[in-house]
Each structure stands twice: as structure tokens, then as C-alpha cells.
Amino acid sequence: MATTAGTGTKPGLSRVVQSFKRHTTIEYIKMAKQNILPSFDKRIWQRNYWEYIIRNENEFIKISEYIKNNPIKWNGDKLNGGEGNFVMESSAPYNEENWMV
Numbered sequence: 001m002a003t004t005a006g007t008g009t010k011p012g013l014s015r016v017v018q019s020f021k022r023h024t025t026i027e028y029i030k031m032a033k034q035n036i037l038p039s040f041d042k043r044i045w046q047r048n049y050w051e052y053i054i055r056n057e058n059e060f061i062k063i064s065e066y067i068k069n070n071p072i073k074w075n076g077d078k079l080n081g082g083e084g085n086f087v088m089e090s091s092a093p094y095n096e097e098n099w100m101v
Contacts, residue, residue, distance in 0.1 A: 013051055021045045 011019075025044050031037040054060050076082035 021044075028037060028040070028044055032039045052063075054063060074080050
């Protein structure tokens with residue numbers, strides 16, 4: 001990984017995510033202006049993210065399935081006017097969510 005300009009240190013995860021979101025948003029806007037992609041209302045990316053280090057294959061499989069199956073749950077999500085999403089409203093203690101091992 002490249003070092004942060006002038007510091008000699010590697011950027012942290014938040015800096016990498018920030019840069020990725022910025023660059024992809026710029027490219028998306030360019031393509032939306034050319035009518036290649038649909039325009040968007042408000043923002044493309046969610047404000048924050050959940051960072052978690054995948055420690056074994058079982059965790060990888062569970063998280064991959066969550067990512068793959070999550071879009072079909074969008075109609076029921078409170079953010080989309082639905083009843084709710086048990087993943088977003090988990091009452092599980094930290095580090096014990098159902099997709100973690």
C-alpha cells in the first residue's frame with residue numbers, strides 16, 4: 001500500500017474507505033451526467049460503515065451470505081418505509097451479532 005503523502009505512514013482503513021467513496025462518487029456523477037447511470041437523490045454511500053476483521057472461513061461464509069441476500073430485504077427496511085430490519089436493529093451485545101461466530 002502506498003504511504004500517505006509526506007508522512008511516511010500507511011493510511012488507515014477510514015482513509016482508504018473515504019478515498020474509495022470519493023473517487024467512485026466522482027465517477028458515478030460523471031456517468032450520470034452522460035446518462036450512462038441513473039441520477040441519484042441525496043447520496044450514493046451510507047455515512048458510516050461497520051468495520052470487522054474476518055477471522056476464519058465460517059465468518060467469511062456468513063458475512064458473504066448476508067451481503068448477497070441483503071438487497072432482497074430492502075423493501076422491508078425502515079429506511080425504505082418498511083416495518084424494520086432485524087440486522088440493523090439488533091439487540092445483540094457487541095461482537096455477538098448473528099452473522100459473527
